Every structure is written in C-alpha cells, then in structure tokens.
Amino acid sequence: MATNDNASAKGEVFNYPTPKEWPNRPYVNPEKSNPVVRGVALSVGASLISSVSAVQNYLWSNAGFNGLRTIKELATVEPRYDPAVIPVEQAYSGSAEDTQLYPRDINIREIDPKKGHYTAAHYHALFKSKQLTPSAVVEALFPHIRRDVPSPSEHSKAFLDSKLDIIRKNAQASTQRYEDGKSLGVMDGVPVAVKDEVDLEGYKKTFGSKRDFTDKAAGTSWCVKKWEEYGAIVVGKLNMHELGMDTTNNNPNCGTPLNPFNDHYYTGGSSGGSGYAVSTGLVPIALGADGGGSIRIPANYCSVYGLKPSHGRVSGSPSKSLANTTGVLGPLAASMEDLEISYRIMAKPLPDGAGWSFPSPSSTTATSKRVIGIYQEWLDRADAPVKAICQAALDYFQHELNYTIVRISIPFVPEGQTAHAMTILSEISTGINADVTDLTAPNKVLISVGAKTPASDFLLAQKLRHILMQHMAAVFKSNPGLILISPTTPNPGWHISGGAGDLKYGVTDGNMSMRSMEYVWFANFTGLPSLSVPAGYVDPVGGDGKIPVGLMATAEWGHEDQLIRWGKQHESWFDSRTEGGKRRSGKWLDVVEMAKGV
Numbered sequence: 001m002a003t004n005d006n007a008s009a010k011g012e013v014f015n016y017p018t019p020k021e022w023p024n025r026p027y028v029n030p031e032k033s034n035p036v037v038r039g040v041a042l043s044v045g046a047s048l049i050s051s052v053s054a055v056q057n058y059l060w061s062n063a064g065f066n067g068l069r070t071i072k073e074l075a076t077v078e079p080r081y082d083p084a085v086i087p088v089e090q091a092y093s094g095s096a097e098d099t100q101l102y103p104r105d106i107n108i109r110e111i112d113p114k115k116g117h118y119t120a121a122h123y124h125a126l127f128k129s130k131q132l133t134p135s136a137v138v139e140a141l142f143p144h145i146r147r148d149v150p151s152p153s154e155h156s157k158a159f160l161d162s163k164l165d166i167i168r169k170n171a172q173a174s175t176q177r178y179e180d181g182k183s184l185g186v187m188d189g190v191p192v193a194v195k196d197e198v199d200l201e202g203y204k205k206t207f208g209s210k211r212d213f214t215d216k217a218a219g220t221s222w223c224v225k226k227w228e229e230y231g232a233i234v235v236g237k238l239n240m241h242e243l244g245m246d247t248t249n250n251n252p253n254c255g256t257p258l259n260p261f262n263d264h265y266y267t268g269g270s271s272g273g274s275g276y277a278v279s280t281g282l283v284p285i286a287l288g289a290d291g292g293g294s295i296r297i298p299a300n301y302c303s304v305y306g307l308k309p310s311h312g313r314v315s316g317s318p319s320k321s322l323a324n325t326t327g328v329l330g331p332l333a334a335s336m337e338d339l340e341i342s343y344r345i346m347a348k349p350l351p352d353g354a355g356w357s358f359p360s361p362s363s364t365t366a367t368s369k370r371v372i373g374i375y376q377e378w379l380d381r382a383d384a385p386v387k388a389i390c391q392a393a394l395d396y397f398q399h400e401l402n403y404t405i406v407r408i409s410i411p412f413v414p415e416g417q418t419a420h421a422m423t424i425l426s427e428i429s430t431g432i433n434a435d436v437t438d439l440t441a442p443n444k445v446l447i448s449v450g451a452k453t454p455a456s457d458f459l460l461a462q463k464l465r466h467i468l469m470q471h472m473a474a475v476f477k478s479n480p481g482l483i484l485i486s487p488t489t490p491n492p493g494w495h496i497s498g499g500a501g502d503l504k505y506g507v508t509d510g511n512m513s514m515r516s517m518e519y520v521w522f523a524n525f526t527g528l529p530s531l532s533v534p535a536g537y538v539d540p541v542g543g544d545g546k547i548p549v550g551l552m553a554t555a556e557w558g559h560e561d562q563l564i565r566w567g568k569q570h571e572s573w574f575d576s577r578t579e580g581g582k583r584r585s586g587k588w589l590d591v592v593e594m595a596k597g598v
Contacts, residue, residue, distance in 0.1 A: 013558065014086040017466065019473040022073070022411045027377035029414040032064060034510030038498045042505055046441035050448040059445070060452040063510065065422050068415060068460040079462035080469060081325060083527025084312035085557035086358055115584045117334035118592055119284055120190045120341055127178045127189050132595055134174040134189030134233055138167050140594040141191060141235055141282060155587070158257040158276040159193065162236035166202050170233050177231070186341060188231025191591075194224055194287040195271050196237045197244065198329065199319045207322070208240040208251050208270070210438045215319065222315040223329055223346035224287065230345050238273030238286060243322065243428055245443050246270065247297050247516045248494055248507075252440050256503050258496075259301060260585035264543025265493045268301035268516075270294040274332045275302035281588045284334050285342045291327035291424050293488075293520025296532035299332050300488035300550030303534040303582065305339045305567065306332045308520075310557050311527030313358055314343075315350040322431040326424045326524045336533075336571045340564050347560075358558070369481025370403040375410050381518060382490035389536035389549050390487050396573050406482070408475055413522070416468050417514065419461035420525040425450025426458055442508040469526050476556045483566055486519040488532040488550035495541050523554050530554040531563040533570050534582050545586055 037045055049055050060066070068074065111118065126132040144155045145162050174189035183189075198221035199205055205214045220228065228234065239257055241249045249272025250256050257276040259265035267276045271288030275298030278286050288295040290308040299306025307330045314329045321327045331346065333339040347361035372394065382390065397403040425446060434451035436444040476482055494516060496502055523530035535551035551570065555562045575581040 012088055014088050015082070016085050016557070017080070017469040017473045019477045020470040021474040021478075022467055022471045024409040025411045027413060029381070032511055032514065033062065036507065036509045036511075038507040039501050039505050042441045042508060046444040050436045050444040053452075056448050056452050059449045063421075063449065064418050065453065065457060068419060068422075068457060068464060071412065071415060071460070071464065073467065074460055074463040077463045077466050079459050080466035081462050082311075083325065083465065083469065083525065085310065085469075085527055086312065087558035115580075115582060117281055117284060117584065117588075119335050119338050120186050121337065122592070123190045123284070124183070124186045124188065126592065127174075128183065130178075132592065133178070134171040134191075135168070136595040136598040137189070137191055137591060138171045138233060138235060139598045140591055144589065145236055145282060155276075155280060155282060155589070157255040158239050158273040158280075158282070159236045160196050160206070160208070160239055160254055160273070161203055163202050167233060167235055170228075174231050174233060184229075184231035187227065187345065190232050190285065191235045191283045192227060192232045192285045192287070192342075193236050193238050193274070193277050193283050194234055195240050195274050195289055197240060197289040197319075198224055198287065198316055200224060200234060200237060203237050205319075207244065208242045208254060210253055218318045221319045221329075222317045222350045226345050226348050227287075227342070232285075235283065238271070238277060240273055241270035241294075242440050242443055243432070244270035244289060244291055244294055244327070245428065245446050246513055247293060249273070249298065250442075250503060250506055252504060252506050259493065259547075260587035261303065261537075261548055262493070262540050262543040262545035264540065265495055265547060266301065268298035268494065271298050271332065275299055275304060275306075278302070278304045278332050278334050279585045279588075281334070281584070281591055285338050286332045287329060287346070288332050289327055289329050290524065291323040292420065292524055293517050295330050295332060296488050296520050296530060296550070296552060297516060299532040300552075301493050301548060303537075303548035303550075303585065304332055304334055305336055305534070305571075306330070306532045307339055307343055307560070307563070308523055308530045309343065309347060309560055310529045313529070313558070313560070314347050317350050320431075323424045323427045325427065326420065328524075336564065336567045339567070343560065343564075361560075370397075370401065371479050371482040372397060372403045372405050373408045373475065373479065373482045373484045374405060375408055375413075375484070375486070378410070378413055378519070379486055382487045383492060385538040386487045386490055386492055386549050389538075390485070390551055392578075393535055393551050393570065393573075394485060396577075397569070400573075401569060406479055408479075408482075408484070410468070410475075410522075411471060412464060412467060416464055416525060417517065417521050419464045420521040421514070421517075422450075422453055422457065422461050423465075423525070426453045440506045442506045445508055465525055468522070472526055472528065481562065482556070483562060484554040486552050486554075487535075488520065488552040489516050490518045491515055492538045492549050493540070493547035519552060528554050528557060529560045529563055531567050533567050534574060535570075536578070537580070537583065
C-alpha cells in the first residue's frame with residue numbers, strides 16, 4: 001500500500017494518499033446491456049448460471065469488468081487495498097467521557113403534528129418529567145414490530161426478530177434509572193434498532209439470509225454496545241437485502257418492507273429495514289451498514305438522514321464484515337440532531353482496535369471554510385426532477401449562506417464504479433466461499449459471477465482506487481473544507497415494476513442497480529465520509545404518494561463534523577423555507593401517544 005504522504009488539507013494523518021491531480025477525461029458512460037430477469041425465468045436461470053462456468057465468465061465480461069485492462073495509467077500505480085485514512089492530531093486517549101456530553105446543549109424543537117418526528121431529546125424529556133416510561137414505549141411498540149403473533153402488523157416486515165424478555169429487562173432498568181434520578185443521558189430509554197449485519201447478544205445474525213452467521217463468541221458489536229452503554233433500548237434486528245447485495249431490500253426470504261411513502265416503491269437497501277423503521281416513527285435512530293450506498297440509498301428513498309462515516313471510523317468489532325474494504329457501519333435518523341448524537345456515541349474508538357487512533361468523536365473538526373465542489377458532467381446524469389431539487393439547494397447555499405461553488409473534475413468515474421462493483425462482489429463471494437446453495441436467485445447470479453474475478457483484475461481495481469484517492473487528496477489540498485455535492489441517487493425511487501411477482505422471486509436488474517449507485521459508490525471505494533439528507537419530493541410513476549429525493553454531501557477523510565454542520569444548515573432550510581418541508585410518511589405511527597395509553 002502506498003502511504004508515503006501523511007499531510008492532509010488539515011493536520012497530520014495516517015495513510016493519507018499522496019495528492020496528485022490526474023488529467024481530466026471526458027465523462028463517457030455507455031449504457032450496459034444487462035437484461036432484466038424476474039419470476040420463474042430468474043429462478044431457473046439462476047440455477048443454470050450458478051452451475052455453468054462458461055455462462056458465469058460471459059456475464060462477468062458482459063458487465064464490463066474486463067474494461068479496466070484498457071486503462072494505460074494503471075501500469076504506473078501501486079494498488080491500494082485499504083481506504084482508511086486516519087487523522088491523528090487529536091488521537092483518542094481512551095479515557096472515559098461524561099455520558100451527558102452528547103451533545104452538551106440540546107434544544108428540543110416543537111413537534112409539527114403534520115410532519116414532525118420525535119427525537120431522542122423528546123423521549124428523554126418525557127422520561128425525565130415522568131410523562132412516559134421506557135417500559136411503556138416498548139410495550140406500545142411490540143404489537144407493531146413482532147413477527148411471532150397470529151396477525152403481524154405490516155410494520156413487522158421491517159424487523160426480523162425482537163427478544164421480548166431482553167427488551168423488557170433493559171427498558172425496566174432504564175425506567176428505574178429515571179425513577180432514581182440517575183439517567184445516563186439523552187439516549188437513555190430511547191428505542192433504537194439495528195440492521196442484521198451486526199452481532200447482538202441473544203440474537204442470531206443472518207445477513208437477511210437463511211443461514212446462521214452468528215459468532216457465538218462475539219457478543220454484541222462494539223458500536224451497538226456503545227449505544228447500550230448510554231441507555232438506548234435495542235428493540236430488535238432489522239430486515240436487509242440478503243447479504244447486502246443490492247439496493248432495493250427485496251428479500252423473498254424474510255418479506256420485503258415497502259416504501260412508507262408509496263407502497264409501489266422499494267425502501268432502498270440494503271439497510272431497508274432501518275430506513276423504514278425510522279421513516280415510520282417506530283424508532284428515531286437505527287443502525288445501518290453501507291458498502292455501496294446501503295445507508296444513504298434507503299435514507300434517500302425513505303426521507304430520513306443517513307451517514308456513511310469515514311472508512312474504519314466506526315467499529316463493529318468483533319463482528320466480521322463481508323466487504324471489509326468497502327463497507328462501514330453508521331446511523332440513520334429522523335433528524336440531524338439524532339444523527340449527530342448517535343454517531344458521536346457509536347464512533348467512540350475501540351481501544352487497541354483498528355480505529356483506535358481516530359480523534360474522539362466529541363471533538364470538533366469542522367473548518368470555517370464554506371466550499372462546495374460540483375462535478376457538473378456527473379451531476380447532469382441525474383433525472384431532471386432530481387437535478388432541479390439539487391440545484392435549488394445549491395442556490396440556497398451559494399446565495400444565502402455564502403458557500404463558494406467550485407467546479408471540479410474526477411477522472412475515471414464510470415470505470416471507478418465498475419472497479420467498486422468488482423471489488424465488493426469479490427469480497428462478499430470470498431466471504432461466503434462462493435457457496436450459493438440456499439441463496440435467493442438474484443444472489444446466486446451475483447455471487448457466481450463475482451467469484452469469477454481473476455486476481456489480476458482485482459488488482460487493477462485497487463490501482464484505480466489509489467488513483468481516485470490521490471486525485472481527491474489533491475482536490476482537498478487545493479480547496480480546504482470542500483464538500484462534494486450531488487444527488488444521493490440520480491433516480492427518484494425504485495418502482496416495483498414487476499409487482500407481487502418481483503417480491504416473491506426477487507428480480508435482477510443490473511442496469512438499475514448500477515444507476516441507483518451512480519453517486520454513492522464513490523465514498524465507499526475511496527473511504528470518504530458521506531451524508532444523505534432529505535431534499536424534496538416528486539410525482540410517482542405508480543401508486544399513491546410522492547417519492548422522496550435526497551441530496552448527498554461527501555467530505556474529506558475524518559471530517560464528519562463538516563458534514564454534520566452542513567446537514568444542520570440544510571435541515572433548517574428544508575424544514576422552514578421550502579414548500580411543505582420534510583414530510584412524514586403515510587405509515588408514520590405516533591409512538592408517544594400509543595405509549596401514553598399503555
């Protein structure tokens with residue numbers, strides 16, 4: 001790994017790429033010829049593909065994975081396998097911190113009865129004033145999130161399992177702390193839920209599949225444990241796209257939660273259960289995982305906030321990742337306030353862990369610079385309604401908040417997306433030993449094809465990763481404080497065009513999968529932190545209910561605080577100065593009022 005420069009745009013870092021501005025190249029992204037396959041044809045075809053090597057090789061080439069061989073510049077570059085870049089100027093000391101510091105000052109906003117979501121601070125205030133108890137909240141939630149009842153609620157599809165005895169025990173302990181005046185802070189007693197990609201004591205881990213991936217010696221993953229140490233009540237494990245292998249959360253194994261704004265659309269994935277649970281008000285905060293937009297895409301489609309932290313920033317130890325050079329863990333929340341609180345707690349470094357030298361998440365790294373970077377050719381690939389929403393936000397930041405807009409270019413963007421797809425498919429197929437026996441039909445195809453990647457092509461992908469990281473280092477060096485802005489997805493939602501059949505068998509639509517990841521893959525491949533925020537709503541192509549559109553900001557390695565500041569500025573504008581502001585989904589539940597009746 002080439003790590004021969006440790007000076008960033010701000011301070012000292014470990015593994016910072018050598019800044020190098022690579023020559024601009026015309027943006028060329030020809031349409032791929034990947035067929036859409038669904039229903040019985042998919043089921044039969046997947047069995048054939050997974051057993052015939054020649055077909056797998058053909059599909060691998062047809063996906064364009066062999067295209068990296070034509071990039072002459074790769075011959076002069078070393079491969080970069082790990083995108084983690086770690087600021088060390090304020091390295092974490094490992095000392096205990098006051099549980100009340102997240103954040104120090106919380107201003108509780110009034111809830112708009114038509115569009116507001118309850119925050120952790122609202123729950124905390126209700127618990128402190130004895131108007132509500134954590135025990136009452138979980139009892140109010142159980143009828144809606146339990147699957148083990150004769151007539152499960154439609155909301156239960158977002159959850160895979162809820163251990164009532166564990167939840168009640170933790171809620172009672174929190175209730176007693178409030179009775180005794182010994183609250184652990186703003187997260188104490190607040191209901192949260194976690195994607196089935198982490199370990200949670202007392203629960204199985206399946207990655208949304210039929211397999212048991214539980215590491216029985218692992219216990220609870222570090223970042224979830226941090227939430228629990230601050231008193232949060234984990235009310236269950238959430239649904240996800242099987243193995244996190246696509247961006248819809250279509251899951252024939254466990255059922256598919258439908259978009260709470262319009263049930264003719266997907267929630268997005270692979271953290272679709274997380275997006276649904278937050279959007280419907282079941283929990284104000286959920287944990288997601290993001291290897292190719294899997295936090296930000298459901299945040300976008302479900303109109304909530306989603307943060308993909310810098311690579312390595314949040315520890316899931318001792319849980320093993322299936323995509324260890326692209327995937328990260330992070331929060332989804334109904335407000336920037338909750339996104340910040342949950343991030344700062346879960347990002348406390350694991351002593352002696354991989355991210356131990358990151359600064360404490362309670363520190364502030366945001367600069368006074370206000371610079372927005374736009375890669376216009378890339379942004380122009382968004383659908384017209386999405387692009388219009390993005391432009392409205394850019395106009396606000398430029399003309400009212402005095403952000404400077406700079407035009408940048410990024411080389412090899414289409415090729416980089418191909419390299420990212422090749423990398424994550426190779427990592428996941430290796431992680432399960434390319435065994436597709438009991439997987440859904442779409443994943444039988446993806447895993448079988450991904451497993452065909454030669455080592456030489458995998459190395460080419462990592463060389464291209466290095467080029468992109470070097471180029472972004474040069475961009476940040478020339479423009480300190482820059483935030484790259486784009487839509488979260490170029491498309492407004494993903495319509496379930498095959499109806500009930502797609503939900504029963506699954507569907508493979510490579511072109512739409514790549515389209516939905518048009519912008520999000522970049523932060524995963526380069527390790528940069530990235531934030532999706534709700535930005536608007538557009539008319540659907542089917543069903544009732546407008547479709548959410550998200551805006552995405554991507555910052556320099558370790559500069560989550562830059563994103564949090566920007567996100568709060570955007571939230572203030574979107575809620576108060578745009579028509580309708582942030583809306584609640586039609587499936588939203590008033591958990592507080594339900595709990596008062598318990």
